[in-house]
Amino acid sequence: MTPDAQILRALRTAKTGAVSGTDLSQRLGISRAAIWARIEELRSIGYDIQAGPHLGYRLISSPDRLHADDLLSRLDPPQIIGRDIRVFQETSSTNDVVEKFGRDGVKEGVVVLAESQTKGRGRLGRKWVSQTGKGLWFSVLLRPDLRPSAATQLTAATAVALTEAIRQATSLQPDIKWPNDLLIGGRKIAGILTELSAELDHIKHLILGIGLNVNQDSGDFPPEIRRTATSLRLASGTMWDRADIAVAILVQLDRIYHRIKKQQFGAIAEEYERQCLTLGHRVMIQTGSRTIQGRAESLDADGALLVRTQHGRLERILGGDVTLEKSS
Amino acid sequence: MTPDAQILRALRTAKTGAVSGTDLSQRLGISRAAIWARIEELRSIGYDIQAGPHLGYRLISSPDRLHADDLLSRLDPPQIIGRDIRVFQETSSTNDVVEKFGRDGVKEGVVVLAESQTKGRGRLGRKWVSQTGKGLWFSVLLRPDLRPSAATQLTAATAVALTEAIRQATSLQPDIKWPNDLLIGGRKIAGILTELSAELDHIKHLILGIGLNVNQDSGDFPPEIRRTATSLRLASGTMWDRADIAVAILVQLDRIYHRIKKQQFGAIAEEYERQCLTLGHRVMIQTGSRTIQGRAESLDADGALLVRTQHGRLERILGGDVTLEKSS
Numbered sequence: 001m002t003p004d005a006q007i008l009r010a011l012r013t014a015k016t017g018a019v020s021g022t023d024l025s026q027r028l029g030i031s032r033a034a035i036w037a038r039i040e041e042l043r044s045i046g047y048d049i050q051a052g053p054h055l056g057y058r059l060i061s062s063p064d065r066l067h068a069d070d071l072l073s074r075l076d077p078p079q080i081i082g083r084d085i086r087v088f089q090e091t092s093s094t095n096d097v098v099e100k101f102g103r104d105g106v107k108e109g110v111v112v113l114a115e116s117q118t119k120g121r122g123r124l125g126r127k128w129v130s131q132t133g134k135g136l137w138f139s140v141l142l143r144p145d146l147r148p149s150a151a152t153q154l155t156a157a158t159a160v161a162l163t164e165a166i167r168q169a170t171s172l173q174p175d176i177k178w179p180n181d182l183l184i185g186g187r188k189i190a191g192i193l194t195e196l197s198a199e200l201d202h203i204k205h206l207i208l209g210i211g212l213n214v215n216q217d218s219g220d221f222p223p224e225i226r227r228t229a230t231s232l233r234l235a236s237g238t239m240w241d242r243a244d245i246a247v248a249i250l251v252q253l254d255r256i257y258h259r260i261k262k263q264q265f266g267a268i269a270e271e272y273e274r275q276c277l278t279l280g281h282r283v284m285i286q287t288g289s290r291t292i293q294g295r296a297e298s299l300d301a302d303g304a305l306l307v308r309t310q311h312g313r314l315e316r317i318l319g320g321d322v323t324l325e326k327s328s
Numbered sequence: 329m330t331p332d333a334q335i336l337r338a339l340r341t342a343k344t345g346a347v348s349g350t351d352l353s354q355r356l357g358i359s360r361a362a363i364w365a366r367i368e369e370l371r372s373i374g375y376d377i378q379a380g381p382h383l384g385y386r387l388i389s390s391p392d393r394l395h396a397d398d399l400l401s402r403l404d405p406p407q408i409i410g411r412d413i414r415v416f417q418e419t420s421s422t423n424d425v426v427e428k429f430g431r432d433g434v435k436e437g438v439v440v441l442a443e444s445q446t447k448g449r450g451r452l453g454r455k456w457v458s459q460t461g462k463g464l465w466f467s468v469l470l471r472p473d474l475r476p477s478a479a480t481q482l483t484a485a486t487a488v489a490l491t492e493a494i495r496q497a498t499s500l501q502p503d504i505k506w507p508n509d510l511l512i513g514g515r516k517i518a519g520i521l522t523e524l525s526a527e528l529d530h531i532k533h534l535i536l537g538i539g540l541n542v543n544q545d546s547g548d549f550p551p552e553i554r555r556t557a558t559s560l561r562l563a564s565g566t567m568w569d570r571a572d573i574a575v576a577i578l579v580q581l582d583r584i585y586h587r588i589k590k591q592q593f594g595a596i597a598e599e600y601e602r603q604c605l606t607l608g609h610r611v612m613i614q615t616g617s618r619t620i621q622g623r624a625e626s627l628d629a630d631g632a633l634l635v636r637t638q639h640g641r642l643e644r645i646l647g648g649d650v651t652l653e654k655s656s
Contacts, residue, residue, distance in 0.1 A: 099431075123527060145616065147646060149477045152528050179528070195532075197525050199451060200480050200507070201615060201647030204523075287529060288473065318475060319529030 002069050003028055003038050009073035011049070011059040020056035064133065064215075066113050066243060074247045080109035081140055081254040088112065090132075092119040094139035095195055095209040101141050102197060102205035111250060113138040120211060122191050123180065123319065128211050131220050135231070136212040136246050140253065143205050144260065148198040151206055152303030152318055153265045154257075155180055155194045156272045158208050161252035162190055163275050166212075169248040172235055178278035178296065178305055179319050182212075187230035189213050210249070214242050269299040278322055283307065287320030296322075330397050331356055331366050337401035339377070339387035348384035392461065392543075394441050394571060402575045408437035409468055409582040416440065418460075420447040422467035423523055423537040429469050430525060430533035439578065441466040448539060450519050451508065451647065456539050459548050463559070464540040464574050468581065471533050472588065476526040479534055480631030480646055481593045482585075483508055483522045486536050488599045489580035490518055494540075497576040500563050506606035506624065506633055507647050510540075515558035517541050538577070542570050597627040606650055611635065615648030624650075 001009070006028050010019050021032045028035065039049055039057060046063025062070065068085040075082050084107070091097050091114045098112050117137050120128035130137045144154065159176045166174050166182070166189075174182040174189055182190035193209035213231035221229050232240050259268060273279050278296045285292045285307065294309040305317045329337070334356050338347045349360045356363065367377055367385060374391025390398065396413040403410050412435070419425050419442045426440050445465050448456035458465045472482065487504045494502050494510070494517075502510040502517055510518035521537035541559035549557050560568050587596060601607050606624045613620045613635065622637040633645045 103427075124530065147616075148479075148524075148526065149646075151476075155528060194528055195526070196476075198476065198523070199647065200483060200522055201645075202452065288475075317529075318477075319527065 001072055003030065003034075004042060004069040005073040007035070007038055007042070007057075007073075008047075008059070008070050011057060012073065014058075018056040018058040021051075024057070062241070062243065064242065066115060066246065068113075070243055071113075071246060071250070074243070075250060078109065078250065078254040079258050081142075081257055082109065082111050082250040084110040086110065086112050088114040090114060090116045090118060093117050093121055093209070094137055095121070095193060095207050098139040098141045098207045098209075099195070099197070102207065106141060108141055108143040108205070109254075110141045111138055112140075113246065122193055122211075128191065128193075129222060129225065130211065131216055134216045134220055135214045136210070136242055136249070138210055138246070140208040140210075141205060142208065142257065144203055144257075146203050147201055148196060148203055149304075149318075150302045151194060151196050151203060152179070153260060153268075154206060154208060154303075155192055156299060156303040157256045157260055157265070157268050158192050158194075158210065158253065160268055160271045160275070161256040162192070162210065162212070162249060165245070165248040165252040166190075166232070168252075169245050170232055170236055170240065172232065174275075176272060176276040176278075178276055178322060183277065184230055184235045187228055188225075189230050189232065189235065208253075212245070212249070214245060215239050265301065265303070269301075269303070272299060278305070278324065282325040284323045284325060285317055285320040287317055292317065292320075293325075329400055331358065331362075332370060332397040333401040335363070335366055335370070335385075335401075336375075336387070336398050339385060340401065342386075346384040346386040349379075352385070390569070390571065392570065394443060394574065396441075398571055399441075399574060399578070402571065403578060406437065406578065406582040407586050409470075409585055410437065410439050410578040412438040414438065414440050416442040418442060418444045418446060421445050421449055421537070422465055423449070423521060423535050426467040426469045426535045426537075427523070427525070427533075430471075430535065434469060436469055436471040436533070437582075438469045439466055440468075441574065450521055450539075456519065456521075457550060457553065458539065459544055462544045462548055463542045464538070464570055464577070466538055466574070468536040468538075469533060470536060470585065472531055472585075474531050475529055476524060476531055477632075477646075478630045479522060479524050479531060480507070481588060481596075482534060482536060482631075483520055484600045484627060484631040485584045485588055485593070485596050486520050486522075486538065486581065488596055488603065489584040490520070490538065490540070490577060491603050493573070493576040493580040494518075494560070496580075497573050498560055498564055498568065500560065502603075504600060504604040504606075506604055506650060511605065512558055512563045515556055516553075517558050517560065517563065536581075540573070540577070542573060543567050593629065593631070597629075597631065600627060606633070606652065610653040612651045612653060613645055613648040615645055620645065620648075621653075 024035045025032045048060040050058045066087045068087045071085050094112045094114050116132035117130040120130035122128045163174050174184050180192040190212040196206040197204045215233045216231040283296045294307040297306045307315045352363045353360045376388040378386045394415045396415045399413050422440045422442050444460035445458040448458035450456045491502050502512050508520040518540040524534040525532045543561045544559040611624045622635040625634045635643045
């Protein structure tokens with residue numbers, strides 16, 4: 001952990017709410033003057049830190065701005081996801097940054113967040129609107145020991161982890177819309193974009209891209225999605241600390257990835273099925289140039305959707321655009 | 329086609345063996361002086377072109393060196409594969425170059441050849457030895473409308489196309505060793521490395537990497553592969569014009585890719601099966617951390633290998649290291 005992360009962690013976890021300069025100096029193994037310089041630096045980027053000769057240092061508030069050291073300071077050491085965190089003010093797309101890390105051989109688990117994306121994207125290159133400072137736009141690099149066709153497991157597991165993190169952090173309960181969206185009250189609050197680089201039988205690296213609407217007001221959305229999109233703020237009536245939400249998500253992602261590695265996808269699929277709007281309903285799915293109609297029955301062992309068509313055949317579907325049909 | 333490609337094409341196809349400067353000047357729409365300058369340039373890179381006041385220009389010989397314009401000049405306009413050709417003197421790996429083209433949105437069909445690769449690789453990042461000027465090391469960018477799990481079709485089709493091209497150009501008859509090798513006399517002569525970038529249900533781009541040993545003598549191979557590798561030269565006792573071989577391969581690849589696009593993989597799989605050493609035999613396959621033993625029966629509709637295990641179950645295998653077992 002960097003000195004800034006150590007200082008923020010000490011301030012946040014202080015029993016009395018304050019930590020003395022001497023204490024920080026001893027814990028970090030640097031001089032009190034160096035501590036003072038780091039505190040000044042944190043203040044300059046928006047951390048309100050009070051100091052007094054007898055009070056010690058006290059963290060009053062954090063800026064509404066993502067900061068890698070701050071995120072690291074709030075995480076217990078992750079097994080994989082979140083052990084390395086990078087924050088960009090602006091990127092084309094966090095998936096692009098992580099893709100480059102993937103090619104360059106960076107270790108799995110690195111998380112890249114951006115305050116804004118100039119070319120945020122969803123499935124099939126569709127545009128994803130990423131309003132500066134209003135949401136969480138981030139990507140995770142993974143190197144799972146899976147065949148490409150089992151990558152669907154990770155999209156499903158991410159949906160479950162996101163749902164759980166949002167529930168814990170906000171008490172809101174999102175629904176999962178297969179394959180890669182989270183809805184609240186029927187409106188889209190989050191999307192997942194899974195991309196991979198592979199040989200035929202072997203994933204080289206996989207990128208989980210996540211977009212979550214946090215503090216948008218309805219006027220923040222462009223008119224064409226205003227009626228179909230929502231945010232945690234719109235759904236709850238309160239503003240949220242994006243770093244708190246990010247930390248809750250990273251904790252859940254790290255936990256669920258550990259379960260995937262331990263080949264516990266079966267249990268994750270059951271959790272997915274309980275929270276998924278799509279399952280148990282008659283659906284129409286557009287996938288590539290095909291349209292499939294039938295009843296969405298379950299996820300298979302790879303995370304693909306099994307749809308029973310009107311002819312009684314079971315179709316295995318990896319992705320597509322789903323329309324729920326009115327029950328007859 | 330560039331002026332150089334047009335000139336080389338005219339010289340190669342001239343009925344009398346020679347073409348006059350006036351004729352070239354008219355065909356290309358540039359001055360005779362400009363034609364002369366292009367001829368001088370071609371001579372400077374090793375083309376032996378005779379010229380005389382009454383003879384016109386005559387191509388005597390080509391250098392043993394790959395040249396994009398020359399390759400283009402020998403191809404009838406391809407449908408997709410080979411409509412754009414780039415030759416590098418040296419790259420890390422032609423797959424890396426094509427991967428970058430893929431990300432940058434270059435149209436499918438571009439072919440990248442290199443005289444030498446500093447980091448040529450095979451499956452699972454294994455080293456591929458690429459002796460400068462001795463073989464064909466190249467990659468093709470494709471954007472097939474296939475699910476990632478059907479990418480195996482392209483490896484199988486490439487093996488069939490390579491086999492056919494080698495047979496036509498040299499009269500040698502290679503065998504296919506599933507999944508991605510060509511053998512002559514039980515020794516490896518070529519390998520195929522298929523890599524892809526994908527979303528869950530959709531290939532964004534796919535790279536076919538091909539390495540073919542052409543003019544190596546046995547001393548050209550490092551000792552560790554000298555007993556298991558061969559070249560067209562070693563198998564036939566003659567040196568080959570690498571450009572001739574490259575052209576034969578590109579023609580077959582373009583043709584077979586057109587068949588894949590027309591969903592004729594079934595017929596391609598039958599050709600594969602006829603030429604494949606692995607099928608019909610008892611095999612042991614190491615794939616990831618699993619070992620599968622059984623009888624290799626056929627390719628399925630995606631190009632995966634179907635193996636009947638001793639328990640009678642049919643296993644579907646996408647890639648791996650195969651050992652043929654002695655028939656009992």
